[in-house]
Amino acid sequence: MAGEYIILENSSTYPGFHSSSNGLANGMYRSAQRISTDRLVLLILLVSTTVIGLFAYWDVMVLNAGALPLSRGTSSVDYMEPGLRNETLAEKMHREVRVLCWVLTTPKYHKTRAIHVLRTWGKRCNKIYFMTSEPDDELPTVVLTKPDRYEMLWGKTKEAFVHIHEQMRHEADWFIKADDDTYLFLENLRYMLYPYSPETPIYFGFNYKMVGTHQKNESYMSGGSGYVLSREALRIFAEGVNDTTKCRQEDDHAEDVEMGKCLFNLGVKAGDSRDEQLRNRFYPIAPYGALLSGNVGMDFWLYKYAYYNPRSCMDCLSEYPVAFHYVHSKQLYVYDYFNYQFQLSGRAQVAERLPKKIREEELVIPESDNPVS
């Protein structure tokens, strides 16, 4: 009762102040509450919009980054036939870098050497022909008119290349000559040739120093491990081989030396076939000899005649060799077994990619660096 009385007294004593104070307090409270709520909502809205905007921008950027490969892939898939969609790099190279192989042989060796070439590495050429003096039902032969003697090797080689240019130059981009005791790794050859255009007048092989009187930086390619001419080099050779001032007209003398002289005089470049670590890829000997030569002295014949400094040791054999020489017919199957059938469990899968194309004006051929003479 006392409390009640006190409250009533206060109210009656200051009615105006009380009413005014209450009104002001209510007004301030409402105003503050409204402002806080509005600000909070606005803040949330702004933050959310910003985050969503940033995410959308990032998403668009990612999509744009992926767009070009995606479209290229899509078009590539559309254009490729269904069977080729899962082709390996080797199969792609087989289509894009066409290699015609021609093998110099003789009827004496048709059954003991040439047929085994056809059954092993020969089937991986885009085209293969055996240049000989008699036809053979089991071999795709081209019969040459030159007599079958070793001294006529240069004559046979000239005739073979001219014949190929006249009859088969549209069948391939590159034209490689090999012996019937050569083993060629066609996939590694295509890998080596891929950066070069077949319209460049160039040829590759194992570079030897030129013999006899010669100009500086003149070399020739080993006949045994083979040499490969571009289509342009083949055309230049076929059209210029009858020039008496540039190429030997007689049929005798060493085929590879005369070939080197002729091509040099006709302006065909002698390319450097070594890999990025300057290791040879054409070997005029078999791996036995290449490995054994690490144990011989500096009087090893290869050290003397090689155009580029050969460093024969275990680490100096290339991972992607192109050619071995002095491989007898049984050994051909050994290379096929170990390189195409044999499986090494857990072998590291190398991410292989194609090298960059080299334009003709960018082509640089190093000079000889072999100091042995």
Add this chain to the structure above:
Amino acid sequence: MGVRPNRKRLELMLMLLIGLAWGILLSELMKRTRWQNHADRLKEESSPFPSSQRSRNLRTPPTIAPSTTNPPPDILAARLFNETRVLCMVLTSPKTHHTRAIHIKRTWGRRCNKLIFMSTKADKELGSVALNVREGYSNLWPKTRAALQYVYKHHFQKYDWFLKADDDTYFIMENLRAFLHAHNFREPVYFGNKFRQHVKEGYMSGGAGYVLSKMALHRLIKLGFSNSSICTNRNYGYEDVELGRCLAGVGVVGGDSRDEQGLSRFIPFSPLHWYPQPPDWYQPLLYYTSPDNSSDCCSNTAISFHYNNAQEFYVLEYIIYKLRIFGINRELGPLPKKKASSRPMSINLQTTKEENGHIALIKMMPRKNVTTPNYRTKTTSKFKK
């Protein structure tokens, strides 16, 4: 009063929109994270076509759980190295320490978990063990016995498989481990190229090398070498024939090491010299007949070759481990599954010592009645060695 309901409605709509936006955002992030993992795995598989890889990435949602994928080959080889521990025991002689054995150490011997050269003279450079036996081809059996006893005494606990090789044998240890991974070293089993003569259960060619499981070595030493009626302790005899007889006597099974096509993995000659047709002496010795009379001698997952000279070790090293064909990345299949124990093996595990001796005695009786002429064995050994 009219303004208040409108504001509430606006607030509710705004909250709903914000929630939707956040949901979409998080959903996109989760999806992208999963795609990223898939793309990474595709890269590890080294697809040859980056563009098709990208399109495949976007079109095909990931359906494979990460735990079921095979590890990359590098990790696979390292895992096998640790999981399948192989001790390599190479029989050599002092005169071939530096013409043959040292080249094993520099080539395939590096890939053994442990490499020991068993000789009759110690060699610091080689790290060979000097066994107390006489040297010579006719003493190969006592030399092999001493070598196996040495290995059992000093290195039995640390290794699962025990490989014996000659100093002109080349082993591809990765293929050996991949093959052994499917088998259990606690089973009494050994592998090699199984020949059919002399021992009814077959014996493993010494030249191609053989590998004993831990249990096989244990039984051989504990049950066989202490019983001269099971394992002869005479100072002569062909090492692989005598060992085959011993192991059969103590219940060790001669396993089948051929591949799915029935081709041999342990090859008692060198394909560098004989390929694809094997030498003439080989086919009559084989325990298993060739399924389709194919002319192919060797498995694509070959494990060992015999009759290699020193330079051929390096040729094989180059051809097998370094030489590559561009654009041909042959995908290896998954590791073969562990084989369940066959019933005969489990029965053998429970066989007691007396029963083993009894069985061995019974098995030895018919052999005495059938005597092989001397000239035949000599001819055979000449070709084998």
